[in-house]
Amino acid sequence: MTKIKSNLKSPEGLPKCQTGIRGLDEITDGGIPKGRPTLLCGSAGCGKTLMAMEFLVRGAAQFNEPGVFMSFEESSEELTQNVASLGFDLNDLIARNKMYIDQVRIERSEIEETGEYDLEGLFIRLNHAIDSVGANRVVLDTIESLFGGLANEGILRAELRRLFRWLKEKGVTAIITGERGEKMLTRHGLEEYVSDCVILLDNRVEGQISTRRLRIVKYRGSSHGTNEYPFLIDEKGISVLPITSLGLQHDVSTERISSGIPRLDTMMGGEGYYRGSSILVSGTAGTGKTSIAAHFANAACSRDEKCLYFAFEEAPSQITRNMRSIGIDLEPWIEQGLLDIYAVRPTIYGLEMHLVKMYKMVMDFKPKVVIIDPVTNLIAIGSDTEVKSMLARLIDFLKANQITALFTNLSHAGGTLEQTEFGISSLMDTWLLLRDIELGGERNRGMYILKSRGMAHSNQIREFLLTDNGIDLIDVYIGSGGVLTGSARAAQEAQEKASELMRTEEIERRKRELDSKSKALEAQIIALRSEFDAAQEEVNKLTQQEEMQEKAQAGVGAEMRRLRKADASSADDARGKK
Amino acid sequence: MKTVEENQDMWELRLYVAGQTPKSMTAFANLKKLCEEHLEGKYKIEVIDLLKNPQLAKGDQIFAIPTLVRKLPEPLKRVIGDLSNTERVLVGLDLRPLKE
Numbered sequence: 001m002t003k004i005k006s007n008l009k010s011p012e013g014l015p016k017c018q019t020g021i022r023g024l025d026e027i028t029d030g031g032i033p034k035g036r037p038t039l040l041c042g043s044a045g046c047g048k049t050l051m052a053m054e055f056l057v058r059g060a061a062q063f064n065e066p067g068v069f070m071s072f073e074e075s076s077e078e079l080t081q082n083v084a085s086l087g088f089d090l091n092d093l094i095a096r097n098k099m100y101i102d103q104v105r106i107e108r109s110e111i112e113e114t115g116e117y118d119l120e121g122l123f124i125r126l127n128h129a130i131d132s133v134g135a136n137r138v139v140l141d142t143i144e145s146l147f148g149g150l151a152n153e154g155i156l157r158a159e160l161r162r163l164f165r166w167l168k169e170k171g172v173t174a175i176i177t178g179e180r181g182e183k184m185l186t187r188h189g190l191e192e193y194v195s196d197c198v199i200l201l202d203n204r205v206e207g208q209i210s211t212r213r214l215r216i217v218k219y220r221g222s223s224h225g226t227n228e229y230p231f232l233i234d235e236k237g238i239s240v241l242p243i244t245s246l247g248l249q250h251d252v253s254t255e256r257i258s259s260g261i262p263r264l265d266t267m268m269g270g271e272g273y274y275r276g277s278s279i280l281v282s283g284t285a286g287t288g289k290t291s292i293a294a295h296f297a298n299a300a301c302s303r304d305e306k307c308l309y310f311a312f313e314e315a316p317s318q319i320t321r322n323m324r325s326i327g328i329d330l331e332p333w334i335e336q337g338l339l340d341i342y343a344v345r346p347t348i349y350g351l352e353m354h355l356v357k358m359y360k361m362v363m364d365f366k367p368k369v370v371i372i373d374p375v376t377n378l379i380a381i382g383s384d385t386e387v388k389s390m391l392a393r394l395i396d397f398l399k400a401n402q403i404t405a406l407f408t409n410l411s412h413a414g415g416t417l418e419q420t421e422f423g424i425s426s427l428m429d430t431w432l433l434l435r436d437i438e439l440g441g442e443r444n445r446g447m448y449i450l451k452s453r454g455m456a457h458s459n460q461i462r463e464f465l466l467t468d469n470g471i472d473l474i475d476v477y478i479g480s481g482g483v484l485t486g487s488a489r490a491a492q493e494a495q496e497k498a499s500e501l502m503r504t505e506e507i508e509r510r511k512r513e514l515d516s517k518s519k520a521l522e523a524q525i526i527a528l529r530s531e532f533d534a535a536q537e538e539v540n541k542l543t544q545q546e547e548m549q550e551k552a553q554a555g556v557g558a559e560m561r562r563l564r565k566a567d568a569s570s571a572d573d574a575r576g577k578k
Numbered sequence: 579m580k581t582v583e584e585n586q587d588m589w590e591l592r593l594y595v596a597g598q599t600p601k602s603m604t605a606f607a608n609l610k611k612l613c614e615e616h617l618e619g620k621y622k623i624e625v626i627d628l629l630k631n632p633q634l635a636k637g638d639q640i641f642a643i644p645t646l647v648r649k650l651p652e653p654l655k656r657v658i659g660d661l662s663n664t665e666r667v668l669v670g671l672d673l674r675p676l677k678e
Contacts, residue, residue, distance in 0.1 A: 105639050110655065112670025115662035116604075120596040120643035121628060121635050128632035150642070 014221045017065075017137070017173040020058025021051065022360075023240030027216060027225040032197050037164050037174040039194040041186045042201030047212060047233055048177040050086070051201070052139040053079065054237050055175055057088045059137045060098035067137035068100045068129040068172075072145035076101040086237045100129045106149030113151055119159040123166060130172060138167065138174040147188045164193045185217065196220045202228070211350035214240055230352030232360065241356040252276060253402060260299030261292070263473035264432075267449055267458040273430055274454065275368075276402040278395050280425060282409035283434030287445055288464060289408040290314070291471055292432065293371045294323040294330065296406050301333035305368035308361060309341040312377040316341035327469040340365055351382035355390050359397060369404050375424070376410040391424050429453045434464065437485045444485035447473065463489065589613075589621040590650035594635070596628045596643045601660045605644040608661035616673050646671075 016031040025031050032038040042048050056067030071079060079101060080090040093099035102125060130138065143160070150156050167174050176194055178186035185191045191198055198217040203210055213228040231240040256271035265272040273279055279296075281289045293309075300307040311319060319341060320330045333339035342361060349357065362370060378387050391407075398405045407428070425431055431450040436443050445464035449457045462473040463485045477484035477492045484492050593609060595602035606625065613621045628635050628643070638647050639656075648655040648671055657670035667673075 102636055104641050106641065112655075112657045112666055113659050114657055114664075114666040114670060115659035116601050117642045117644060117659040118601070119641055121594060121640040121645060122642070124596060124628045124632045124643075125635040125641065128635065146641075 016222070017059075018063060019055045020062045021054050021238050021240065023229070023231070024214075024238075027214075027229055027240060028197075028219065029223055032173060032175070032199075033219075033222070034173050035168065035171045036196045037167050037176050037194045038197040038199065039178055039186070039190055040175050040199050040201065041178040041180055041190070043180040043203065046180075046201040046203040047231070047238065048201055049074070049079075049141050050083065050233060051238055052141050052175045052177055053083050053088070054086070056099060056137055056139055057083070057090075057093065058237075060093050065136035066098045066100075066133040067139065068102065068126065068133065068135045069139045069141065070126060070129065071101065071103045071141050072106065073142060075103050085235070086233075087235060088237075097133050100133045100135065102126075102129050104145075106145055108149050111149065117152075117155065119146075119156075119163065122159075123163065127170075130170065136172060138172045139177070140174065141177045142179060143176055144178055144186065144188050144190065160190070161193050197222075201231075206350065211352045213352065230350075230356050232353060232356040234360075239356060239360050241352070241359050251402070257303070257404060258299045259292075260295030260297075260302075261471045261473065263462065264292075264447075264471075267460075267462065267473070268430075268452055269456045271455075273404060275404055276399055277404060277429035277453070278399065278427065279404070279406045279430040279432065280409055280428040281406065281432045281434065282411050282425075284411050284436060287434035287436060288466055288471065289410070289434060290319070290373055291323070291326055291328075291466060292434075293373050293406055293408055294319070294326075294328050295471055296369065297339060297371055298323075298328045298330065298333070300369040300404075301330075301336075301338040304338070306337075306365060307333070307339045307369040307371065308365050308367035309339060309371045309373070310358065311341055311343040311373055312346050313374060315343050319343075325468075326466050326471070340367070346377040346381055349381075351378060351386055351390050354378065354381075355394060358394060362398070362401070362403065367403060369406070370398055371406045372408070374408040374410045376408075388424060392427055395427050437463075439485060440488045442486050442488075446476065446485060587620050588650060589617050589648070590624075591621060592624045592626060592638065592647040592649055594626050594628055594638065594640045594643060594645045594647065599643075602644050604660040604662065605646070608664070608667070609646060612661070612664060612667060616668070648672075 015034040016028070017034040018025050018031040019028075040048050040052060053069065056069055059065040059067050069079065074082070076090075083090060090099060090101065094101065104122065104125070126138070129135065143163075146156055146160075147153065164176075176190065178188070178190045180200075181187035181189070185198060185200060195218075197219045200215045200217050202213045202215070204213065205211075212231050212233070214231050215228045216224045216226065229240050231238055253275040255275040256273065257275050258265050258272040259268070281292050283289050297307045297309055309319070314322070316334070320334070323330055330339055330341075334341065340361075344357075346354065375391065378390070382390065395405065407424075409424070428451075430452040433448055433450045435446050435448075437446045438444075445466075446461045447464040448459070448461045461476055463476045465472040465474060477489050591609070591613070593602075593606060595605070609623060613623065626634055628640065634640075638645075640647075642658040644658070644660060646657040646661065646667075648657075655671055657667055661667050
């Protein structure tokens, strides 16, 4: 056997051929083995032919590797028509010599076997086809038809073995399709000959919903994903969803983004959610989950970020209408292409298919924010563990792409609120709990942050009001009877206002009382002072009188001395001193 | 190859081979013998070597070698193998619809 030459070596040393099929190359760690045959098996209608054809079309269109499609079932025209719906133009590829389709028609009724023969004719045809377009890729679909057309199985098996060996020597990367057998992978045991890589396709129906899945049964000499991966066939071909729950190594952001509700941002340290985090909003029916989601969507679009809204309950027009009533107009964002509301009933596909669909839409739309409203509806189409694993994968995928995701969760009334249906709360970074507070014959909404990883957050319950201008969060009253909301809160407020008024009036009164008292005292002081002044005056008067008397007396004395002819000088001295 | 004037009873046969392999040789010898026995004078055999003309394989839906194709009379019939089982060849070519 000739060694296949290739300078394209994967780390494992095995050269690989990229299929170009979305997701498949990731699962296979780079593609199918280059220059070797790969067996693609599955039951009828699970997409074997389509996958094989996409392998060729992608090869021709993307990797400039022409291909040969040898069909044992459908004619060239049928194939062309079938894949036209996926946007593949086979006629164009054939015209450009990028593709060669050869139909090998084997009709048992037309064939008579008369002794020894071999399948050299097939080899010659294939060889001619490969050479005429210089093909690197070959598809044989479904070679097992030979078993139906030819009676001599001994010859057939020997020839098949020779065919696969010949393909390897030829160095073409081949996909051989095979019908799924009862006990074996293929009805006629083709896996015996094609042993390098075996891919199994499956289409299972559970609860009336069918899901296509792909599994790599074996891949010699290469690491590969071993799980069953759901895949989707739509207008753009096949998408396999590589559910890479392999690690938790995504980068985390410290950037914070607004929730769209200022007061809620305040509750989370004033900045809002972390970018790339996952947020769960849970609550019973009618607690305003969608409104919170709409606020978040609105905030994202206001920042010029794209938002993808998966609505499992309401039609887009219904959401926009309802949100307009609380003052959020989502319409302009939809028109600007910033918001995409994708509404679909959960029961339309299987769980895996939803995941693939979401994955694909996220890849195409490239949003910064994804909203899933409500995630609970998915439970209708899968078991708890399935839903949980699906969500875990979805969250991982979104986180890895730095997409902030908001999930709403409908809790059942009567159950514990702090419990989600499928235990997804542990996957969430932030959990907002909305609850009804029934009091005094009315129902009001309350909200609190149950958890929020990596940030300081308020531990208080806020009353949650839906106003014409959106959501308003207000403080609640904590009274002896518990938390007061709604009219009870209003009554409490009025009561407090009244008592406040009374208190201020009392103070006023006391103030006035004191005022007048002090005024009276002041008057008293004035009176006393005047009394005092009068007394002072009296004293002054008396002193003056005394002085005058003294003076008069002194004058009289001098006169007396003069009259008594006293010493003049001493009398002058005495006068001068005064 | 034998050329006879054309008429509606004319049998047009093609034998596809891939090179001068023993199987091809046997097939041709068997065919020749059979035609002489049952279709004397009203048959035409064309031997096509696919190694030389690989593009012809597609047209007559050849996958096994050797293959004998009855082009005329209609309908088209195919017989594969080295034609060693004469009975089966005769059935395959509608020369003897039922065993006598």
